[in-house]
Amino acid sequence: MVATTPGPETTSIRRDEERTLVRLMAALPDEHREVLILREIEELGYREIAAVADIPIGTVMSRLARARAALRERWMAEFEGVPDAVR
Amino acid sequence: MPCAETGSRLEAYFDGELDALSAAEMERHIGECAECRRALDDLQKLRRSLRRDLGFERATPELRSRVAAALDREAALAPQSPRFASRSVTRTPGFWRGVLAGMGGVAVVASAVLLFAAPIAVNPLFNDLVNAHVRSLMPAHLIDVESTDRHTVKPWFAGHADVSPAVFDFAAEGYRLVGGRVDYFDRQRAAVVVYQHGAHIINVFSWADDRGSLPNDTTRSGWHLAFWRTGNLNYCAVSDTGWDELMKLQSLIKDAGGGTRAP
Secondary structure (H helix, E strand, O other), X not given: OOOOOOOHHHHHXXXXXXXXXXXXXXXXXXXXXXXXXXXHHOOOOHHHHHHHHOXXXXXXXXXXXHHHHHHHHHHHHHHOOOOOXXX | OOOOOOOHXXXXXXXXXXXXXXXXXXXXXXXXXXXXXXXXXXXXXXXXXXXXXXXXXXXXXXXXHHHHHHHHHHHHHOOOOOOOOOOOOOOOOOHHHHHHHHOOOOHHHHHHHHHHHOXXXXXXXXXXXXXXXXXXXXXXXXXXXXXXXXXXXXXXXXXXXXXXXXXXOEHHHOEEEEEEEEEEEOOEEEEEEEEEXXXXXXXXXXXXXXXXXXXXXXXXXXXXXXXXXXXXXXXXXXXXXXXXXXXXXXXXXXXXXXXXXOO
């Protein structure tokens, strides 16, 4: 919760990261993107994700783990580091 | 040598899906395992980035309708918890029907609307917002999902509104989360987060706007309208509190949402 306004350089890096993340998400397989959006953006629990995606909870867990790993890996390939969200 | 605990189990802990005993065990383990701490930190960073950069992404209509159907199924199975509204949430924009129905009990409110209806050449958005706010103050119109828990309100929007707004409880700061509602305007189902501040109700509307047009703060018929924008979502807080109180809530929401993005 930092109140300072980011400088122009930070802002441009931020936008770069943002565009990259959007692109990487779009490139993920549909089933990976789906569980990531449901968990991280819509904040659904595993049980709810299972109901929405119509898959067993065990599959929710393994799919989510694979999706996170895939996104993380692709991010590392782009930036050689996990996104530094704290600013 | 990778730690055996990293992977699904650590993620289940991170996602708050472990029971209390397992979670306590996991916490002990994390205290001793640098690899799991690093993995947890990565998960957290990924989540922050996704929420910040994609938090305003709309899920596809198809996915949304599946979320809605799943939530409704759950509500039908367990009507008490969590409390999902059973009635249809997509309302007609016809405001006058609502006014006429509620006129008897809410004369003061109705007169405020009549005062407001007279001026011409105002931004139609102001009408929509004030109308929606006034209508919300009528009996049984305020909330569709009643909860002080943001983890109930936020997923509810996923199934019922076209946008996924920031939802927080600021009870400690004097702005108690009361619930959520869906209002139809600007040709979409806008999400409304309802707060209570003292005796005042504050409706925080949010809707997607790709045109990037944001009106200036204004006061209409005694209601203050404070606008701001985060990502591609427009927000408007409407209330009869003082400006200072409204601005305080606005900055709380902005800060909690991870800060605004550059326009």
